[in-house]
Amino acid sequence: MQSLKITVLAAFVLFLGASCTDFLTELVPAQSLPSSAAFSDAAGLQTAMIGAYDALQSSDLGATGFAINANVLSDNAEWRGSFPSYIDMFNRQLDAANGEVGGMWAQGYLALNHANLVIQGVDIVEDAALTQALKDQLRGEALFLRGMIHFEMVRYFGKPWGPNSSSDLGIPVVTSAVDESTDITFPVRNTVADAYTQAIADLTAAASLLDATGQRGRANATAATAYLAEIAFQQRNYPLAATLAGQVIDAGYALTPNPEDPFVSEGSSEEIFAVISTTQDNPGVNGSLATFHHINGRGGDVVINTDLKDNGYGAIIPASQQAEAPAGSTLVDLRVKNLTSADLFNIEKYEDFTNNADDLILNRLATFYLMRAEALARQNGVTQASLDLLNAIRTRAIRLVDADGVESDASAIVSYEIGDFANADALIEAIILERRVELAFEGNRLHDLRRLMRDVRGVAFDADVLIFPIPQREIDANSMLVQNPGY
Secondary structure, eight states: OOOOOBSSOSSOOOBOSSOOOEEEOSSSSTTOEEHHHHTTSHHHHHHHHHHHHHHHTSTTTTTTHHHHHHHHHSSSEEEOSOOHHHHHHHTTOOOTTOHHHHHHHHHHHHHHHHHHHHHHHTTTOOOTTOOHHHHHHHHHHHHHHHHHHHHHHHHHHSOOSSTTTTTSBOOOOOOSOOOSGGGOOOOOOOBHHHHHHHHHHHHHHHHHHSOSSOSTTSOOHHHHHHHHHHHHHHTTOHHHHHHHHHHHHTTSOOOOSSTTHHHHSSSOTTEEEEEOOOTTTOOOTTTOHHHHHOHHHHSOSEEEOHHHHHHTGGGSSOHHHHTTSOTTOEEEEHHHHTSOOTTTOOOOSOOOTTTTOOOEEEEEHHHHHHHHHHHHHHHHSSOHHHHHHHHHHHHHHEEEEOTTOOEEEOHHHHOOOGGGOSSHHHHHHHHHHHHHHHTTTTTOHHHHHHHHTOOBTTBOTTOGGGSOOOOHHHHHHOTTOOOOTTO
16 A cells, blocks of 8 residues: 555645554544454454544644634633734634634544544454443444544634525535545535534434433433534524423533632533643643643734623623612622633633643533523523523623622522513623623633524625635645635
């Protein structure tokens, strides 16, 4: 077999010189075990699975990229750093050679190839250690990763979900592994709808195979359901989103007492699925969440812009509620209190600037409280069910603070009542505002604006400049690929 080193796997391949075609390794590092070993025994399949998580853990993909790229493109952030790739992203001047764009594509398809190796391997390997339970676990985890990565990536490289999704180009949907050079193909881009369909099929299957909870940092059935809810929400299928979000809420997770707890106490009761970064495998000083966001990282490359400051944090407590505070006391939102100076106004969710080892939580419970609240309001109008979900997030975040700085419960003041809203639209806007503040800098806001079909810093939600170009190196390697408009 001709020796090749393949860096973009399963879809678009670059030939960087002669070496052995290795996609997986021994357990540590789990990156390049020969494919024959992956299909020889249960241990090889488990190592291949670790390789998929390792690719997801890349700063270009799940450790940082899924959040920071959306943050920089959204209307929440201002970029103050020196990286040219992010400067171009913030200024909507991307090109097909952008390193962040190319890194996400490469790592995404690397992870997909590992996942496909596992999916294929569980049906091939004959090993007494490969019990049915282990087969289901490995297949379920691999399907979860394949589904969620297709969904996450198509949101960057394709148009937002809409009436033309069956014709709009998305990304190549890849469901076969490359383990030898003869397996290499040069596929065309599938449509946005195709990518969504594959993601739904994979995540549905994963939810049926996995346990509701599991080892931290690895897929579980609730995380699969959570992603199915996100997909339905993005498709504006609000009845389905409400149902699936309800299933997530009922799965046994619990809101933490304070809004910062999921970030400073990683692995909290609120965390459903996170990409874990430790001191041993962190994404590095130039790739960590704290480096980009925390004032003690690099001074804050990504800071809160004026619009979020004034129309997000500054608007979250209505004047009518603030006026109800007893004399000498004031209402304080902990999500604002924990921010730093008014000059930079850094987000402090990502605080481990010493070890560069903040996890990126991709599914946490608060998201689904607010998702279900909005979806129910769109179905049923102003109801107590929506208000209870919204109020659960507000009452844990907002405190009454007296003249001595003593905090106390503010629920009686900040909880909304049915009479506070003239109609469903008013309630929906309150929930959207709560999402903007509660989920700030977690990668949600850009996708919310696209779902709501609202302008993003002065450009249309589906503008070409908000969609990543297909990396030029991939087009050079695969003449079947079509570039996105404007590049």
